[in-house]
Amino acid sequence: MISTSLISAFQTLLGKENVLDSEADRHSYAYDAAVLEPVVPELVLRPTTSEQLGKTVALCFENDLPMTVRGAGTNLSGGTIPTKEKGVVILTNGLNKILEINEQDLYAVVEPGVVTAKFAAEVAKRGLFYPPDPGSQAVSTLGGNVSENAGGLRGLKYGVTKDYVMGINFWNAQGEYVKSGGRTVKCVTGLNISQLMVGSEGTLGVFDQIILKLVPPPVASKAMLAEFDDIDKASQTVAAIIAAKIVPCTLELLDNATINYVEAFTKAGLPTDAAAILLIEVDGGHEALVEDDAAKVLDICKKEGARRVVLAKDAAEKNKLWEARRNALPALARARPTTVLEDATVPRSQIPAMIRAINKIAEKYRLQIGTFGHAGDGNLHPTILTDRRDKEEFHRVELAVDEIFDVALSLGGTLSGEHGIGLAKAKWLEKETTRATIIYSRTIKKAVDPKYLLNPGKVIGG
Amino acid sequence: MTQDLHSLARMLMELDDQMVACMKCGMCQAVCPVFAETMREGDVARGKIALLEDLAHEMIRDAEGVQQKLNMCLLCGSCAANCPSGVKVLDIFLKARVIVNTYMGLSPTKKAIFKGLLTKPALFNSLLDVASKFQGLFTKPASDVIGSSCARIQAPVIGGRHFMPLAKKPLRKLVPSMSTRPGKSGYRVAFFPGCVVDKIYPHVGQAALRVLEHHEVGVYLPAGQACCGIPALSSGDKESFDQLVLHNLELFEKEHFDYLLTPCATCSATIHEIWPLMSGDKKESLRDRIQAMAERTMDIGQFLVDVLHVEVPTQGSGTRVTYHDPCHLKKSLKVSEQPRALLRSNPTVQFVEMAEADRCCGCGGSFNLQHYDLSKDIGAQKRNNIVASGAEVVATGCPACMLQISDMLSQHGDRVAVKHFIEVYAESL
Numbered sequence: 001m002i003s004t005s006l007i008s009a010f011q012t013l014l015g016k017e018n019v020l021d022s023e024a025d026r027h028s029y030a031y032d033a034a035v036l037e038p039v040v041p042e043l044v045l046r047p048t049t050s051e052q053l054g055k056t057v058a059l060c061f062e063n064d065l066p067m068t069v070r071g072a073g074t075n076l077s078g079g080t081i082p083t084k085e086k087g088v089v090i091l092t093n094g095l096n097k098i099l100e101i102n103e104q105d106l107y108a109v110v111e112p113g114v115v116t117a118k119f120a121a122e123v124a125k126r127g128l129f130y131p132p133d134p135g136s137q138a139v140s141t142l143g144g145n146v147s148e149n150a151g152g153l154r155g156l157k158y159g160v161t162k163d164y165v166m167g168i169n170f171w172n173a174q175g176e177y178v179k180s181g182g183r184t185v186k187c188v189t190g191l192n193i194s195q196l197m198v199g200s201e202g203t204l205g206v207f208d209q210i211i212l213k214l215v216p217p218p219v220a221s222k223a224m225l226a227e228f229d230d231i232d233k234a235s236q237t238v239a240a241i242i243a244a245k246i247v248p249c250t251l252e253l254l255d256n257a258t259i260n261y262v263e264a265f266t267k268a269g270l271p272t273d274a275a276a277i278l279l280i281e282v283d284g285g286h287e288a289l290v291e292d293d294a295a296k297v298l299d300i301c302k303k304e305g306a307r308r309v310v311l312a313k314d315a316a317e318k319n320k321l322w323e324a325r326r327n328a329l330p331a332l333a334r335a336r337p338t339t340v341l342e343d344a345t346v347p348r349s350q351i352p353a354m355i356r357a358i359n360k361i362a363e364k365y366r367l368q369i370g371t372f373g374h375a376g377d378g379n380l381h382p383t384i385l386t387d388r389r390d391k392e393e394f395h396r397v398e399l400a401v402d403e404i405f406d407v408a409l410s411l412g413g414t415l416s417g418e419h420g421i422g423l424a425k426a427k428w429l430e431k432e433t434t435r436a437t438i439i440y441s442r443t444i445k446k447a448v449d450p451k452y453l454l455n456p457g458k459v460i461g462g
Numbered sequence: 463m464t465q466d467l468h469s470l471a472r473m474l475m476e477l478d479d480q481m482v483a484c485m486k487c488g489m490c491q492a493v494c495p496v497f498a499e500t501m502r503e504g505d506v507a508r509g510k511i512a513l514l515e516d517l518a519h520e521m522i523r524d525a526e527g528v529q530q531k532l533n534m535c536l537l538c539g540s541c542a543a544n545c546p547s548g549v550k551v552l553d554i555f556l557k558a559r560v561i562v563n564t565y566m567g568l569s570p571t572k573k574a575i576f577k578g579l580l581t582k583p584a585l586f587n588s589l590l591d592v593a594s595k596f597q598g599l600f601t602k603p604a605s606d607v608i609g610s611s612c613a614r615i616q617a618p619v620i621g622g623r624h625f626m627p628l629a630k631k632p633l634r635k636l637v638p639s640m641s642t643r644p645g646k647s648g649y650r651v652a653f654f655p656g657c658v659v660d661k662i663y664p665h666v667g668q669a670a671l672r673v674l675e676h677h678e679v680g681v682y683l684p685a686g687q688a689c690c691g692i693p694a695l696s697s698g699d700k701e702s703f704d705q706l707v708l709h710n711l712e713l714f715e716k717e718h719f720d721y722l723l724t725p726c727a728t729c730s731a732t733i734h735e736i737w738p739l740m741s742g743d744k745k746e747s748l749r750d751r752i753q754a755m756a757e758r759t760m761d762i763g764q765f766l767v768d769v770l771h772v773e774v775p776t777q778g779s780g781t782r783v784t785y786h787d788p789c790h791l792k793k794s795l796k797v798s799e800q801p802r803a804l805l806r807s808n809p810t811v812q813f814v815e816m817a818e819a820d821r822c823c824g825c826g827g828s829f830n831l832q833h834y835d836l837s838k839d840i841g842a843q844k845r846n847n848i849v850a851s852g853a854e855v856v857a858t859g860c861p862a863c864m865l866q867i868s869d870m871l872s873q874h875g876d877r878v879a880v881k882h883f884i885e886v887y888a889e890s891l
Contacts, residue, residue, distance in 0.1 A: 023522055024524055024528050025502070025527075027504075027513055028502075028503040032488075033486050073486045074487060074490050091501075094501065111737070138492040139488055139489055184867040323684060330546045333485055338482065387482070389482060
């Protein structure tokens with residue numbers, strides 16, 4: 001229990017309305033989007049200024065309260081589930097100002113609670129582009145995106161969140177201010193702490209300001225949809241496109257199971273007998289160049305054995321082609337009560353082997369799994385459809401997830417492409433790395449957070 | 463109390479199958495008008511469902527705290543319309559309100575209103591008739607363009623509101639009843655004006671009747687209509703709701719007609735969706751009758767465009783008119799193009815879209831009474847979008863939205879008239 005005097009200290013600091021201690025309020029911050037057991041925090045704090053945030057951290061440190069920073073709570077690996085003993089949630093949605101968008105120097109400075117899509121829209125208004133587009137961008141926060149190193153559909157061509165982080169100013173565990181990186185393209189001052197903070201899932205510091213890189217937007221784009229009756233052909237097509245020195249901005253794949261779920265949901269007339277569909281979009285700075293690339297990709301699809309390719313003539317047609325991909329998760333999510341969305345990632349050449357293995361695992365454990373994802377970067381989303389209330393079935397789900405990770409690692413892949421490790425995957429981390437890696441990481445953690453108060457238990461366990 | 467919570471939990475477990483479909487993705491945060499203001503997880507659908515699940519699984523003790531969160535909702539359905547896993551959020555919330563509020567008990571005020579007045583249309587109506595004669599003593603006109611009033615003296619119930627006065631003569635006095643045969647349209651409809659049109663906007667009802675007459679549609683308008691039931695149900699009073707449903711059902715079953723039309727988005731959605739939804743505890747024969755009435759119920763604009771196929775020429779020029787999508791028309795009934803088509807069909811109208819036309823106005827029926835400050839903050843966004851569109855008239859399809867929008871515009875001193883789309887269409891005939 002947190003003492004009433006400490007609660008009033010927080011109330012004095014943040015204002016009564018920003019200290020949530022009622023049972024109902026606390027229970028609504030016990031979970032995120034991961035299928036894990038909820039943990040009810042002792043207290044939920046909502047600072048609204050940078051200074052309040054720093055003092056909140058300091059006060060938590062003095063009183064040994066473990067802090068879990070939360071933006072929109074869309075995390076898929078339990079990174080925003082609070083700590084069991086005396087856990088406190090620090091909300092960032094009161095820190096949601098875009099502090100600067102610099103059109104000459106192509107950067108922006110934001111507070112951590114700014115919503116990704118709102119930021120991207122503001123940037124677009126000024127004729128610039130912030131490419132990372134995680135699936136939850138309509139609600140996710142930039143602080144969360146940086147903490148998780150979020151990806152998205154544009155990863156292959158434009159990279160992921162880490163490629164856009166120029167600097168991070170943050171509060172350390174004690175509540176002291178640390179500055180890293182800066183506003184210049186070149187900056188080698190001090191250790192490269194900002195990149196250490198990217199993907200650290202709240203375990204090394206509490207973000208105050210993030211400096212993000214902006215780029216000029218593409219002026220033209222062209223989308224097409226290719227159907228394959230063999231998953232290998234789809235994969236060879238991906239390889240051939242890249243070998244032809246064309247980097248599409250989107251290269252999305254839907255497997256047969258997913259196509260069938262989407263068709264059952266939308267009745268849009270998708271080819272339910274196709275082994276895979278590829279949604280390919282090319283973009284660039286010049287209309288003619290994009291037209292040229294699109295024509296080349298179309299040829300490659302046909303040459304590599306696509307049985308049908310549809311090229312969108314205009315924006316309306318492009319929107320229609322995207323429909324199948326957009327409906328992938330909604331269709332899968334509607335099929336059964338619980339949706340376990342994984343993100344095991346393999347080198348792109350291993351996609352056919354990975355999908356075949358997933359299908360075998362589905363059969364072995366008698367589970368429904370649809371797979372879709374980012375074929376260009378090998379980041380797949382095997383989506384297991386289940387009912388978490390059915391203990392026996394859910395146990396099979398857990399076994400299947402274990403095996404999916406084993407296969408991904410055996411193919412030279414990774415546990416997580418973009419969802420983070422959090423609580424859900426911490427136990428597998430050593431399998432992909434080494435014991436020494438874990439110890440090395442924990443040593444860093446211990447040095448900067450001696451009391452283990454910054455989102456303890458996440459990523460590196462301990 | 464432990465025993466009590468146990469039986470409350472058991473009742474809520476009925477909703478478990480629907481609640482488990484929520485995958486806690488949090489996408490509802492993007493569209494919830496209440497969350498946009500409060501930024502609290504307990505105010506958005508995901509948070510409310512989590513709390514109800516906790517109550518159902520006896521993981522939380524403070525049922526009253528959960529009830530408060532549950533009532534902090536406009537029932538606008540924006541979350542359901544935007545939900546990736548298709549969770550039937552409104553079904554869950556309405557049923558949960560009945561369970562939790564029955565359990566916790568209605569407030570004495572609500573009990574007096576629903577059980578003592580709303581279910582007794584004759585008494586309710588005669589009281590309001592008296593009120594309409596005396597309202598001028600306490601209120602004064604606020605805006606000539608909008609026709610709103612505000613408090614003459616400090617009045618706690620009214621507060622800072624700019625409200626629409628009760629009509630001098632309600633619709634049921636102007637047109638007590640009707641029963642006409644179909645003309646060349648071949649259709650005969652029943653007309654359900656709804657409480658707000660009857661008591662505050664009778665001219666909207668008259669415009670609707672004029673339009674139906676123009677298109678030679680036969681009309682059945684029975685005397686003695688009662689409220690559609692949604693105010694009672696959204697406060698969890700299923701008993702009053704059931705009484706109102708049965709009263710109206712029996713009244714309308716007296717004559718034959720093809721469609722039951724209302725000019726009120728909320729009444730349409732309630733009869734079409736909520737009546738059958740809440741009829742699960744009824745005998746099969748009654749359930750079938752409710753279902754049959756629900757299937758025939760339609761918004762008047764949808765009827766004109768989709769059934770009558772009235773001619774809708776393209777864009778005219780003249781008065782700049784914009785349109786606000788009522789949540790219960792667009793998100794519940796998927797009606798959004800038809801009212802716009804009718805507005806465009808008026809040759810003296812230049813139709814302009816406002817930004818976020820389908821963003822909730824913040825009224826939410828009794829939400830406005832319980833959480834006026836919040837309702838006003840949400841409404842201010844709507845007001846800003848209306849003003850930014852440069853429109854001289856804002857049209858919509860729900861008299862409750864009209865009340866809220868009038869309040870917001872009038873308080874800001876904006877000279878923008880508020881109309882029902884059927885009025886604008888009627889002007890063109």
